[in-house]
Amino acid sequence: MGKFKTVNELVNSLKPDYPVYCIRLNEIKKSVKFFRENFPGKILYAVKTNPNEKIIKQIINNGINEFDVASLNEIKLIKKIKSDSKLHFMHTIKSKESISSAYFDYGVKSFSLDSKDELRKILDATNRAKDLELFVRIAISNEHAEIDLSRKFGALPSEALGLVRLCKDHSRKIGISFHVGSQCMHKISYSKGIREIGNIIKKTKIVPDTINVGGGFPSVYPDLNPEPLINYMDEIKKELKNLKLNKLPEIICEPGRSLVAESGSTIIKVILRKKNNLYINDGTYGSLFDAGAPNFVLPSKMITSGRAHSKKLTAFSFFGPTCDGLDYMKGPFLLPNNIKEGDYIELGQLGAYSLTFRTNFNGFYSNEIHELSDKPIISMYDNTNDKVGSLVA
Numbered sequence: 001m002g003k004f005k006t007v008n009e010l011v012n013s014l015k016p017d018y019p020v021y022c023i024r025l026n027e028i029k030k031s032v033k034f035f036r037e038n039f040p041g042k043i044l045y046a047v048k049t050n051p052n053e054k055i056i057k058q059i060i061n062n063g064i065n066e067f068d069v070a071s072l073n074e075i076k077l078i079k080k081i082k083s084d085s086k087l088h089f090m091h092t093i094k095s096k097e098s099i100s101s102a103y104f105d106y107g108v109k110s111f112s113l114d115s116k117d118e119l120r121k122i123l124d125a126t127n128r129a130k131d132l133e134l135f136v137r138i139a140i141s142n143e144h145a146e147i148d149l150s151r152k153f154g155a156l157p158s159e160a161l162g163l164v165r166l167c168k169d170h171s172r173k174i175g176i177s178f179h180v181g182s183q184c185m186h187k188i189s190y191s192k193g194i195r196e197i198g199n200i201i202k203k204t205k206i207v208p209d210t211i212n213v214g215g216g217f218p219s220v221y222p223d224l225n226p227e228p229l230i231n232y233m234d235e236i237k238k239e240l241k242n243l244k245l246n247k248l249p250e251i252i253c254e255p256g257r258s259l260v261a262e263s264g265s266t267i268i269k270v271i272l273r274k275k276n277n278l279y280i281n282d283g284t285y286g287s288l289f290d291a292g293a294p295n296f297v298l299p300s301k302m303i304t305s306g307r308a309h310s311k312k313l314t315a316f317s318f319f320g321p322t323c324d325g326l327d328y329m330k331g332p333f334l335l336p337n338n339i340k341e342g343d344y345i346e347l348g349q350l351g352a353y354s355l356t357f358r359t360n361f362n363g364f365y366s367n368e369i370h371e372l373s374d375k376p377i378i379s380m381y382d383n384t385n386d387k388v389g390s391l392v393a
């Protein structure tokens, strides 16, 4: 891993013929600081979003010591980096073997579930341990999210009541959690989740030890410009107050995207131009999965290295390097009209759900990762009104 001041410096010195992934550690410092100052509780980082070791270490160095993990390998990874960190196995569907190993080999006590059968598995696999912290994940609408998780996870209100009662009998601490879906564009989804928890408290007369409002906090993209994150925090605080509980439970969240999206970008090279389609050297089987079927529009910036670029911006679509037609990214990606074969482009907001998605398909795989200290193309943590910077470098 090399260090460069700017994207230009990196491209001029490497002239890379392969995609290069950039990490801006300073952006993580900003996002973690924002959450620590404004979220009314504890912050867990959702490891799946970006398990790169540099990223995890930066998150730890800025004061986060608890993690949302979903597999044994994620558990091993975090324990290797920091053995005393607290892990929460928040995948609601786990194999018995992984539950057992998490508990007995790695000391994980905190598990999430959304069905009776999963509760039974957890109890069996831990030999009916007496020190469990069990989270019941309830289903809530993901209507304002770009990535919907609600069909796959979550107990319906009718099942949730029974589950909360059962967990109360079988655990040392009980939590209730929800996930509004990823890149949630409206704060109201959090209020709805908290209100739903309020209903469960009323009906069961059980006040959980922990309320977990999950992840889903948005980042910013050219066509997805959410209201300021501080409004989400205010909304959550207001709704928690509305629960009118004598003593508020511990509150936790598990952000992924909003903590790390701004910290990553990919530098790609144009292999061929066909009208408004650019064939590039990375794609949906590389770091650009989210630009494929989920159709995230990424901020794009031509790296001119002194070459004259036209002022006129044109909307381009991208094709990735593999032989698969699905390796297509619709965009629109706005770039100078005279872009051509051999030019470099930086694509931003790729710190989340990107590096970790790379495959070896068709032999295209790059593991070139470098650190940068310049600013990302767009940012929602910078204190300027203008979230979008210049589209050329």
Ligand SMILES: *Cc1c(COP(=O)(O)O)cnc(C)c1O
Binding pocket: 046, 048, 049, 068, 090, 091, 179, 181, 182, 183, 214, 215, 216, 217, 254, 255, 256, 257, 258, 352
């Ligand atoms: C993926 C995931 C998260 C993180 O979601 P973001 O939308 O990236 O914030 C948090 N909690 C759980 C249980 C998840 O599966």
